[in-house]
Amino acid sequence: MLLRKWYWGACCALFLSACAGNSFVQNQDKDFTDDVDRLMIRLQNEPENLRAMRDLGAYFFHLKQYDKAKYYLMDAYKRESKDPKILFYLGLLFEFEDQTENAMRLYQRFDQVSRFSEYRKLMQGRYYFLQRQLAKENAAKLARSEQAAPRTDANALAVFPFEYKGSNPDFEPLARGLSEMMIIDLGIIPDLKLVERVRIVELSKELALAQSGATDPTTSPRPGQLLGAGQVVGGILDVPSEDRLSVSMSYWDIAGNGNPTVTSKEEQLAELFRLQKEMVFEVVGKMGIQLTPEMRNKILTVPTKNIRAFLLYCQGLENEDNGQFRAAQDNFSTAIQLDGSFGMAREAGERVENTVDAAGSKEDIAAAAEEMIVKESGGQVGPQDNLLGNRFKTLNNSIGSNFRPGEDARKPLENAFDSGSGLGTLPEPPPPPQ
Template structure:
């Protein structure tokens, strides 16, 4: 994992409160935790008695940890929930509350390490979605802090800070009138990032880092990067290659994509790479753009890399549109809405 800062900034306070509210809205709040102080003390005594009989009882450790978490005794909650997880690592509820306790006591790095395991749990448990939401929210906030630090020392950055063969793909700008396809930019950029990730000699940057930088620079409404802004982006992202461009759907559903690569180490911008086709062949056009980009960078693909890039994630355009809307919602930290669109996309595909 990246060198995430190890202190919880004030900006996380609102996000943490939102997570607690989301917990209640999602119907995940434990109904067996007493509300009144007297009942809570009685419940604590009961759980402590169970632990006297069996100190390794994971359920008793978990429930006692949750009570202490809700009582703002975060260090004690952390200790109990950590112990519970040692004895029952498959319990998503325990892991979620452990992450919340770690956040609340200010250890962001530990919380991220806890939440990152959300994929180990069934999609049927709501705690998986809650952990995923907290992981992405914390990651975005931490990355934002990192960029604030970089911006403060921007004048000190040089080409020596750029990582060779790293590549950042910025959101594609929509250049057409039909609003139906205006949301495809995030998903098209994401597909390019995923495809470039199949090339062993390239190091694509995560979309979340690029979005965080755009937010810090207040580029959110117009994420286009050109020859004048690309050098700065390369230094701030430590990225060798900066890819930006646009797409459009016009006429009888004709699709067009135009991108260019700026090499921050050579201080050179490539000629524009353009692909057009019927909208029904949008994925074919996107793949051709990737192949042209790789060729422009000067990398010869292996047969296996080419085969992996050629794989199409879906043939359903509507599913792709819904997926892209989900990405937009995720970027806005609206994880509940994002999940709705992702589920709708999966149902159509």
């Protein structure tokens, strides 16, 4: 502790003496320069001050002094790995270093920080924005060449949206919602690798554009194989009358015998969730998975008893997958109005809103973050709608930018940074300014 305090004291003394009579950073925003000077003095007196380290990292980032930003942010991260501002700025720094995978590993930890933090919202939105970008890029590669497909994983499962065969278009969104509910329920099972819906949707779009003969998971498991899934689920849904629902589910064990099994069920529409849970348990049984009582009870949880609210939620998912983000938000919001306890609709609405807010290039998100940090320091910023503003338009225009492919599911990444691993070697302290 004494040695560290001596080091910081010496470093800050040299630092401040070099700044005497001159601004610390030449040709930069005066407010940030003053903030840096103030925080360096604080750190000289309080070498373990986490907030000073963190905020110095953020200011240096906006001053485009990335080596110094990385030093202070990583030093702060080693002391507090769940601070949303630290996580966000480190992620943004990695984006500027073209390390998109490392950035996503940090952003995806949004669910480990306070829901009330503005940085949590940016982390969540940025994670899903980059995930969508990567999914679109990877799908295009797979459509061009199947050699880009990952190795098949016997423990990976892809649940494709069911195909709607009914005549009443009002019920068509149920096909999307049914598969999403299965993904959510199966996600309760530890160690089961689920292919994200966004990857499935983007691949389906690309294969359809390429007029591939292997686009229908009810007749061919090839789309799932292209995503590395050893198990594939697809199906057909029909609503023959306003109070009846029929489903035919196809299950492919590619890693096993490779032959499909088909299960058909018909129920009252009001029994939609009972039918859906039965299909989940059937998939679990076919995969030979033993459920604990706790897992079984979680799977049996019904998200809403309001069928109309669920239909709106399903329509919102379809809007989201098609890039219709305003419509998605409207449908999720209306679903919540019909059932205020519909948590999945609330979470989906939050996801879409935050994704839109965090859309665009890394320079766009850096500019939005700069507005926030200026406001935090008591400065003046422009109109408050700058963070949202034209984000819907930006998101639509930005899909398809080039990013490096990243990991598939979130689960393998959750603990990657728990002890500082994956961040690289801590750089040497920044030298005093010349």
